Structures are given as C-alpha cells and as structure tokens.
Amino acid sequence: MTGDLLYDVRNATRSFRRGDATINALGGIDLAIEHGEILALVGPSGSGKTTLLQLLGALDRPTSGQVFFEGRDLNTLGDNELADIRLRAFGFVFQTFNLIPTLNALQNVEAKLAPTGVPEDELRARSLALLEEVGLSDRADHLPSQLSGGEQQRVAIARALSTEPRVVLADEPTGNLDSRTGTEVVDLLTSLSEERRHTVILVTHDAEIAEKAHRSVRMQDGRLLEPTLA
Amino acid sequence: MFYFRYLRSELVGRRTRTVLTLVGLALGVALVITISGLARGLDRAQKTALDPLSTIGTDLTVTLSPQQDTGGFGRGGGGEVVQANQSAVTDLSKLGKPGTQFVHDFFLPGTQLTFPQKQTAKIASLPGVASISNGLVLSAVHQEGVVPKIVAKIKAGGQQLDIRRQIKPPTAAEAAAIQACFQKLGVGVGGGPQSGTQPGEQQGFGGGRGAGGGGFFSSPAARKCLPARMREFRARITTPQQTLKQVVSPPQTNIKSSSYTIGGIDPAQQSIGLVTPSQLSRGRFFSKSGGHEALVSAAYAKRKSLKLGSTLDLNGTRFKIIGLVSPPLGGQTADVYIPLAQLQKLASQKGLANVVLVRATSSSDVAKVQKEIEQALGSGAQVASAKQVAASINGSLVDAANLSHDLGLVLAIIAAVAAFLVAALLTLSSIGKRVREIGTLKALGWSQRLVIRQVLGECLATGIAGGLVGVVLGVLAAAAIGAFGPSLSASSTTGAAGANDVLGLGQALARTASTSVSLTAPLSLSLLLFGFALALAGGLIAGGAGALRAARLRPADALRQME
Numbered sequence: 001m002t003g004d005l006l007y008d009v010r011n012a013t014r015s016f017r018r019g020d021a022t023i024n025a026l027g028g029i030d031l032a033i034e035h036g037e038i039l040a041l042v043g044p045s046g047s048g049k050t051t052l053l054q055l056l057g058a059l060d061r062p063t064s065g066q067v068f069f070e071g072r073d074l075n076t077l078g079d080n081e082l083a084d085i086r087l088r089a090f091g092f093v094f095q096t097f098n099l100i101p102t103l104n105a106l107q108n109v110e111a112k113l114a115p116t117g118v119p120e121d122e123l124r125a126r127s128l129a130l131l132e133e134v135g136l137s138d139r140a141d142h143l144p145s146q147l148s149g150g151e152q153q154r155v156a157i158a159r160a161l162s163t164e165p166r167v168v169l170a171d172e173p174t175g176n177l178d179s180r181t182g183t184e185v186v187d188l189l190t191s192l193s194e195e196r197r198h199t200v201i202l203v204t205h206d207a208e209i210a211e212k213a214h215r216s217v218r219m220q221d222g223r224l225l226e227p228t229l230a
Numbered sequence: 231m232f233y234f235r236y237l238r239s240e241l242v243g244r245r246t247r248t249v250l251t252l253v254g255l256a257l258g259v260a261l262v263i264t265i266s267g268l269a270r271g272l273d274r275a276q277k278t279a280l281d282p283l284s285t286i287g288t289d290l291t292v293t294l295s296p297q298q299d300t301g302g303f304g305r306g307g308g309g310e311v312v313q314a315n316q317s318a319v320t321d322l323s324k325l326g327k328p329g330t331q332f333v334h335d336f337f338l339p340g341t342q343l344t345f346p347q348k349q350t351a352k353i354a355s356l357p358g359v360a361s362i363s364n365g366l367v368l369s370a371v372h373q374e375g376v377v378p379k380i381v382a383k384i385k386a387g388g389q390q391l392d393i394r395r396q397i398k399p400p401t402a403a404e405a406a407a408i409q410a411c412f413q414k415l416g417v418g419v420g421g422g423p424q425s426g427t428q429p430g431e432q433q434g435f436g437g438g439r440g441a442g443g444g445g446f447f448s449s450p451a452a453r454k455c456l457p458a459r460m461r462e463f464r465a466r467i468t469t470p471q472q473t474l475k476q477v478v479s480p481p482q483t484n485i486k487s488s489s490y491t492i493g494g495i496d497p498a499q500q501s502i503g504l505v506t507p508s509q510l511s512r513g514r515f516f517s518k519s520g521g522h523e524a525l526v527s528a529a530y531a532k533r534k535s536l537k538l539g540s541t542l543d544l545n546g547t548r549f550k551i552i553g554l555v556s557p558p559l560g561g562q563t564a565d566v567y568i569p570l571a572q573l574q575k576l577a578s579q580k581g582l583a584n585v586v587l588v589r590a591t592s593s594s595d596v597a598k599v600q601k602e603i604e605q606a607l608g609s610g611a612q613v614a615s616a617k618q619v620a621a622s623i624n625g626s627l628v629d630a631a632n633l634s635h636d637l638g639l640v641l642a643i644i645a646a647v648a649a650f651l652v653a654a655l656l657t658l659s660s661i662g663k664r665v666r667e668i669g670t671l672k673a674l675g676w677s678q679r680l681v682i683r684q685v686l687g688e689c690l691a692t693g694i695a696g697g698l699v700g701v702v703l704g705v706l707a708a709a710a711i712g713a714f715g716p717s718l719s720a721s722s723t724t725g726a727a728g729a730n731d732v733l734g735l736g737q738a739l740a741r742t743a744s745t746s747v748s749l750t751a752p753l754s755l756s757l758l759l760f761g762f763a764l765a766l767a768g769g770l771i772a773g774g775a776g777a778l779r780a781a782r783l784r785p786a787d788a789l790r791q792m793e
Contacts, residue, residue, distance in 0.1 A: 054785075057673070059672075059673055061784070079678060080677050080679075083672065083676065083677040083678070084677070085675075086672070086674070086785075087674070088675065092674070094789075098673075098789070100236075100667060100671075101243065101667075102240050107232070107236065111232070111236065111671070115674075115676055115677070143243075
C-alpha cells in the first residue's frame with residue numbers, strides 16, 4: 001500500500017500545550033498523497049491545515065500516529081536525517097516569504113542550494129537560472145526589502161525549487177498578496193512544478209486558488225471533512 | 231564560499247547591531263585591560279616605593295634619638311639636640327661685606343643625633359650581621375642673596391641764632407672824651423671821608439662802607455677813642471641740646487632660603503648604603519674613592535632644574551652631579567648625596583655618622599639581630615626593620631596600593647565579568663531576534679551543525695573585531711593614564727619619634743622624605759591576550775549557547791516565533 005504512495009499519513013495527531021490547557025490541533029488524520037499530485041488543503045484558519053503541512057514537511061513531529069514519506073516513518077528519523085530530507089526532497093513556500101533579509105535575491109536561492117555541496121560556480125549558475133525562470137534575473141542583487149511582495153514570493157519559489165525537490169509545500173502562498181499577484185504566483189508555482197513533475201501541497205483558504213489543484217482536501221477543527229483518495 | 235558571503239552580508243546588513251555588539255565587547259575588553267594594567271602599575275609602584283630597604287640591601291636601620299637618659303652609645307640628652315642644631319643662626323655680619331653676593335649652606339643633623347663612626351664597629355662585630363654601612367643624613371638650609379647694607383641718614387645743623395642786644399649810648403662824660411680823642415686824632419665824627427688822612431681806614435661814625443659795621447669800630451681811631459665797653463662785644467651762645475632719633479628701615483634684601491636634605495654615603499660600599507647603584511636612574515654611581523661628586527634624587531633635580539654634569543656649590547666646594555637616583559623611602563632619604571667624608575668635612579661633623587644600615591647574614595636572623603643591636607646599644611638607639619619602615623610610610627600611594635590590593639582584583643573580576651556578560655547578552659539578544667530566520671534555514675534543510683557553525687562564525691568575527699578594538703582602546707587608555715594620570719605620593723617622616731617628648735623640637739626638625747610615583751598602567755602581551763580571549767570567549771560561549779538553543783527548536787516552533 002505504501003509502495004506507490006508519496007505520503008501515507010496514519011491517524012496522525014498533534015496537540016500543543018498552552019500553559020495548563022492542551023490544544024488538539026490535529027485529531028487523527030489519515031491521508032494518502034500520490035507522486036505528481038497537486039493537492040490543496042482548504043479550510044478556515046485554525047482548522048489545522050498549517051499544522052498538517054508542517055508534519056508533511058518534516059518541520060514538526062506528530063504527537064501520535066505516523067507520517068510515512070516514500071515509505072519511511074518520519075518520526076523514526078533523527079533531526080539530521082530530517083534536515084537532509086527537507087534539503088533534498090522538500091521545498092517550502094511561506095505566507096510571509098521568509099527570505100533572509102540580509103541576503104539578496106540570488107543569495108536567498110543559494111542559501112537553499114549551498115548545503116547540498118554543489119561547487120561554487122554551479123551554485124551561482126543554477127540559482128541565476130532559477131531566478132530567470134521566475135522572471136527576476138534582473139533583480140538578482142536586490143535585497144528582499146527592495147522587492148515587492150509578488151517578487152519576494154517568486155524568489156521564494158525559485159529557492160524552493162533550487163534543489164529539485166520531490167515535494168513543494170506552500171503555506172498560504174497568496175495570503176500576503178493581492179488577488180491578481182496571488183493568482184500569478186500560484187500559476188507560476190503549479191506550472192513550474194508540473195514541468196518538473198514535483199508534487200505540490202498547497203494550503204489555502206481561497207477557493208479560487210484551490211481550484212488549480214488536482215484535488216482539494218477540506219479541513220475543519222483538525223479533521224479532514226472529505227474521504228481521501230486512497 | 232556561500233557561507234562567508236552570508237556571514238559578511240549578515241554583519242554588514244545588520245550594521246547597527248554589529249557595531250553595538252562590537253562596541254560593547256570593545257569597552258569590556260578595554261576596561262579589563264585598563265583596570266588590570268592599573269592594578270599592575272600600583273603593584274609595581276608599591277614594590278619599589280613601599281618596600282624601600284630591600285632595594286638598598288638593608289635589613290635594619292639604626293639611628294640615635296635624643297632621650298633624657300641615654301645609654302652608652304650616644305651622647306644623648308635634649309641639650310645635644312639644641313647644641314647640634316645651633317649652627318642654624320644666620321649671622322648677617324659673617325656673610326661677607328655689605329652688598330656682596332653670598333651663598334651659604336647650613337647643615338643640621340635634625341633630631342637624629344650623630345655618633346662617632348668608630349662606635350658602629352660594635353654593631354659590625356655582632357653575630358648575624360653581614361655588613362654595615364654608615365650614613366650621615368642632614369637637613370640643609372641653603373641661603374643665597376646679597377649681604378644687606380644698612381645705612382642711616384641723619385640730617386643735623388642749619389639752626390639760625392638771632393642775637394639782639396641794646397648797647398648803652400655813651401654817657402655825657404664818655405661822649406666828651408670820645409669827642410676830644412677824635413679831635414685830637416683829627417677824625418671827624420659824623421662826616422665823610424677826610425682827605426689827607428688814610429683813606430678807607432678813617433671813616434665817619436655812621437659811614438656806609440663798612441659792611442657789617444666792622445669798619446668804624448675796628449678803625450685805629452675808634453679802638454683808641456671808644457671806651458673799652460664799646461670796643462668789643464662778647465657773648466657766649468649755647469645752642470639748645472637735642473637728641474636725634476630716626477628709625478632705620480631695614481634694607482631691601484633678597485636672601486632666599488631653601489631647605490633640602492643631604493646624605494653622606496660611604497662610596498667604598500656599593501651593595502649597601504643610603505642609595506646603591508640599583509637606585510640609579512641616569513648617569514653613574516660614585517667611584518670607590520669618592521671625589522667631589524654628587525648624586526641627586528630625580529625629584530629634586532626636576533624641581534631645581536639640575537642636570538647631569540651641573541655643579542652644586544656647597545660653601546665653596548663644587549660638586550659635579552654624576553647621577554640621578556630614585557632613593558627609596560624609609561626615612562633615610564636625601565635630595566642630594568655626596569661621599570660621606572666630604573659631607574663630614576662640610577658640616578664639621580668629622581668622623582660622625584647618624585645612621586647605620588645593617589644587613590643580616592640571613593633574612594631569618596633579622597629579628598634576632600635587631601634585638602642584639604638594641605641590647606648592645608642601649609635605649610637611645612632606634613633599630614627599625616624593613617617591615618617597620620614600610621609600615622611608617624603613608625600617602626596616596628599607600629592608600630591606592632591598599633585599595634588595589636583589596637579592590638584591584640575585585641574590580642578586575644567585575645570588569646571581566648561585565649565584559650563577558652556584555653558580550654554574552656548582546657550575542658544572545660541578537661540571536662533571539664533571529665530565531666525565525668534560523669527556523670527558515672532549518673526548513674530549507676540546514677542541519678543543526680550548519681546553523682550553529684554559521685552563527686558561531688558571526689560571533690567569532692564580531693568577537694575578534696571587538697577584541698581588537700578593545701585592545702586598541704585599552705592600550706590608548708593605559709597610555710593616557712601614563713601621560714595624564716595622577717601622581718601618587720608616599721612619604722615617611724624620620725626623626726620625630728622620641729624627640730617630641732624631649733623638647734618639642736621633633737616636629738620642626740623632623741625630615742619628611744617623600745617620593746611621588748606617577749600612576750601608570752603597564753600592559754603586557756598576556757594581559758592583552760587575556761582581554762582579547764575574554765571577548766572571544768564571551769561571544770563564542772553565548773553565541774554557541776544561543777545558537778544551539780535556537781537550532782534545536784523544531785523548525786515549526788522556530789517559524790512560529792514572531793520577529
């Protein structure tokens with residue numbers, strides 16, 4: 001069952017402690033995701049979609065249950081192995097862009113690629129090529145503060161794609177953009193990913209954006225509302 | 231290399247934070263360096279100034295103070311002090327002829343009585359005594375100026391005496407006789423000059439030619455004819471007796487007095503003495519034979535603008551200054567040193583000394599030797615050990631040294647801790663503000679090791695820069711202290727003890743020796759390295775701890791942190 005699947009999430013829960021209270025952000029998620037899929041996680045804020053994305057992206061560990069990625073239970077892996085998976089298999093796009101403010105556009109792309117150990121000239125060439133693909137080759141030496149929101153998110157997409165990941169995880173990538181720019185950014189993300197046969201998991205509360213996905217999964221109160229495709 | 235570019239971008243991009251951290255580190259390092267340097271400077275000053283005897287090869291000093299009942303060693307008694315100090319009288323009449331320039335130096339033994347040098351052989355023969363040296367330390371008063379001329383001006387004479395007396399006119403009988411006499415001589419009475427007679431001699435009675443009226447009466451005719459009563463006027467006048475009194479203002483004079491101390495040293499002994507070659511700061515020491523040469527304390531030379539090669543004229547004997555010395559404190563110091571024999575001659579103290587410096591054969595014998603000397607010499611002798619001498623020294627240097635002793639270490643530790651804390655807090659706060667960035671890096675796939683390496687690299691760079699700036703600041707501060715720092719003084723009074731009770735002369739005659747040490751903050755390479763390492767360690771430890779904490783957070787938690 002797990003052989004062909006990219007992700008197999010089994011009864012995953014995640015709870016946080018806030019002082020004395022325990023908040024159950026995710027209550028028993030079962031979800032399977034295939035290679036090359038473009039999946040939208042849709043739901044109101046607080047429904048747990050970002051928490052699920054973080055479990056899928058190995059940014060967090062489930063309180064209980066398992067998250068299998070390519071057949072490996074992420075919870076059994078150490079921090080360094082998770083870091084390596086994030087480096088080579090995942091690419092993140094955040095709502096707030098999360099560019100390193102002191103690095104220019106090119107260096108922000110390089111920041112993801114550098115730990116893979118590519119030689120210096122290749123690092124630069126590949127990063128520049130990616131910036132060109134997102135249409136920002138003329139902005140390579142601009143700091144994030146000198147770029148518009150849409151431009152920053154495009155740099156973030158170039159960064160996410162730089163290590164040729166298997167999965168691109170985007171958390172509300174349009175949340176800080178106006179709708180036109182948002183649509184452009186999502187179109188760019190999906191088209192580039194489809195070209196490369198990357199799997200895309202897109203968290204959004206925007207139905208219009210969700211329509212661009214192959215499949216949408218609705219979430220509410222930490223649970224999936226619709227049956228998953230298995 | 232990407233990581234270096236990142237490091238540089240991070241340091242340059244967050245200029246304000248970098249500079250703030252750097253300045254904080256630098257100030258801390260400079261503080262540590264300066265305070266430690268100061269403590270060392272005080273220590274050094276303390277060693278040279280406050281442990282004076284050891285630098286002159288001496289364990290004990292022996293002096294003789296006047297007492298009511300003195301034993302066999304000295305001559306003793308309060309009267310001796312007076313007698314010994316009598317020569318302080320300035321006798322103007324003996325200085326030279328009025329109006330001539332004079333220079334004179336008076337040498338006074340103060341309250342340390344002198345004793346014949348041969349008596350000190352007694353000390354040398356005591357067991358446990360390695361060597362002794364005789365010294366003569368005198369208070370000197372130097373006077374120079376012009377011998378005043380005292381001239382009094384008294385005006386006398388010029389009185390006018392007016393005498394008026396009525397001469398009784400001739401009686402009728404006298405008039406007739408005068409008439410007859412004149413007629414007989416052929417002189418007219420009341421007429422002008424008569425021709426035929428001797429002109430100019432015979433004149434009328436009332437003739438105008440005789441100025442003062444001497445003419446007629448002195449004429450031969452008048453001498454003959456006038457009655458004896460009218461021929462001569464005699465009176466005795468006594469002018470009134472008076473006493474002239476005039477206060478004579480003291481004459482203007484320019485006699486300058488200045489006092490200094492002068493010490494006589496046995497030049498044959500160079501390892502023990504009031505000063506030894508180790509106190510020499512410039513020039514050379516006395517030759518063994520000791521000629522007309524002088525050593526001058528550096529402080530006195532500065533005050534009097536004396537240089538190597540200048541000459542001192544002491545009552546007509548010229549001494550060439552061959553060296554500058556920094557005499558140790560401890561009472562037996564002087565401004566000027568000359569060979570003992572020369573001073574004895576100048577001060578008319580032939581064969582006399584007033585201090586004996588004693589070295590024991592071993593330092594453990596000092597207490598024993600001190601007792602022996604006290605017993606051998608009787609109650610008038612004062613035997614002081616190096617420790618006692620050190621204890622008698624006071625002044626700001628002592629205060630500062632005590633302060634440095636008590637507080638220097640504490641201050642240095644406080645400064646070090648402060649520097650360390652500043653480095654740590656600044657680094658921690660700068661990392662605290664970057665937790666989200668660290669979370670992003672981890673989300674991108676950076677390993678914990680890589681994140682920590684990056685942050686530590688920044689701390690290292692800031693630490694090195696801050697440390698270097700701090701070292702430079704510290705060196706500058708130390709140089710500034712050396713250049714503008716306050717001088718500390720240490721002083722020690724001799725001769726006052728014991729004499730106070732006798733005559734109350736003690737205070738007046740006691741000699742106070744003082745030395746001033748300008749405060750410096752000597753630095754050493756190890757101190758600079760220590761300050762530098764401190765900054766580095768502070769930055770690295772705090773950076774390491776902060777980075778570890780942030781890097782160990784789950785990326786999800788780190789990303790959740792608000793910036």
